[in-house]
Amino acid sequence: MELIIYLLIGAIAGFAAGLFGVGGGLIIVPILYIVFTQLQYDPSVIMHMAVGTSLATIIVTSFSSVSAHHKKGAVMWKVFRNLAPGLVIGSFLGAGIADVMSGQGLQLLIGVFALWVAVKMFLGAATPVDPSKQLPSTTMQMVAGGGIGVASAIFGIGGGSLTVPYLNKNGVVMQKAVATSAACGLPIAIAGALGFMWFGHQSEVEVPNTMGYVHIYAFIGISVMSFMTAKLGAKVAHMLSPFMLKRCFACLLTTVGCYFVYQGFQQFLV
Numbered sequence: 306m307e308l309i310i311y312l313l314i315g316a317i318a319g320f321a322a323g324l325f326g327v328g329g330g331l332i333i334v335p336i337l338y339i340v341f342t343q344l345q346y347d348p349s350v351i352m353h354m355a356v357g358t359s360l361a362t363i364i365v366t367s368f369s370s371v372s373a374h375h376k377k378g379a380v381m382w383k384v385f386r387n388l389a390p391g392l393v394i395g396s397f398l399g400a401g402i403a404d405v406m407s408g409q410g411l412q413l414l415i416g417v418f419a420l421w422v423a424v425k426m427f428l429g430a431a432t433p434v435d436p437s438k439q440l441p442s443t444t445m446q447m448v449a450g451g452g453i454g455v456a457s458a459i460f461g462i463g464g465g466s467l468t469v470p471y472l473n474k475n476g477v478v479m480q481k482a483v484a485t486s487a488a489c490g491l492p493i494a495i496a497g498a499l500g501f502m503w504f505g506h507q508s509e510v511e512v513p514n515t516m517g518y519v520h521i522y523a524f525i526g527i528s529v530m531s532f533m534t535a536k537l538g539a540k541v542a543h544m545l546s547p548f549m550l551k552r553c554f555a556c557l558l559t560t561v562g563c564y565f566v567y568q569g570f571q572q573f574l575v
Contacts, residue, residue, distance in 0.1 A: 323538025329359075337359065338355045354518045395454020400499075418456075457493045458497035458501075468485070
């Protein structure tokens with residue numbers, strides 16, 4: 306029964322990811338939080354498990370995304386190589402930071418982040434790309450990758466909502482920014498998931514079917530189904546208005562953000 310629930314989550318997350326053109330992290334994390342709560346897992350680790358498991362599933366889904374972008378020749382591999390060391394170190398460090406945070410703190414942080422992304426989408430805050438601008442030095446790109454990695458691991462995402470604006474701001478056109486961001490999601494997800502496994506193991510998480518903060522059944526179920534339904538979501542997206550899709554996703558993120566902020570504050574007040 307539990308595996309069926311995770312297959313359904315994967316189907317929803319994959320479809321939404323394909324429909325809205327984003328990674329499923331901000332969809333997977335809140336659903337897993339609710340499911341793990343209903344299964345009465347240890348409340349102190351539920352949020353960490355939701356984030357860690359989300360990152361693990363992104364490893365699988367990003368392979369499909371990167372392959373599609375690479376075939377179109379849109380991935381800037383040199384930029385990826387510059388960002389990757391920072392992304393890996395930052396993601397592992399981010400998992401360590403999340404480990405020392407309370408569940409309430411994580412909820413509040415992810416809730417505020419979801420609301421920030423929602424506001425950006427509502428306002429259509431895609432700044433026009435200035436082609437005269439260039440990416441900074443290799444060292445500065447590595448530093449930027451570190452910051453993106455830390456934040457992405459804490460939020461349980463592939464980093465698209467952070468990497469794309471960074472590349473746009475430095476003169477990279479949207480198509481290449483999205484493709485390169487998809488490639489960057491892989492080192493973020495691998496290092497972040499390994500970090501959550503490692504730090505969860507050190508914390509001796511006592512939840513069945515887990516490796517550290519990663520739930521194995523949830524990882525398998527979500528990965529399998531999201532890989533299959535992402536293509537269906539992408540097909541449906543082409544039938545709908547991009548403007549309406551952005552507004553719908555912004556509404557979804559607003560709901561997620563408000564829910565986590567409310568949950569976080571409620572537990573602080575108890």
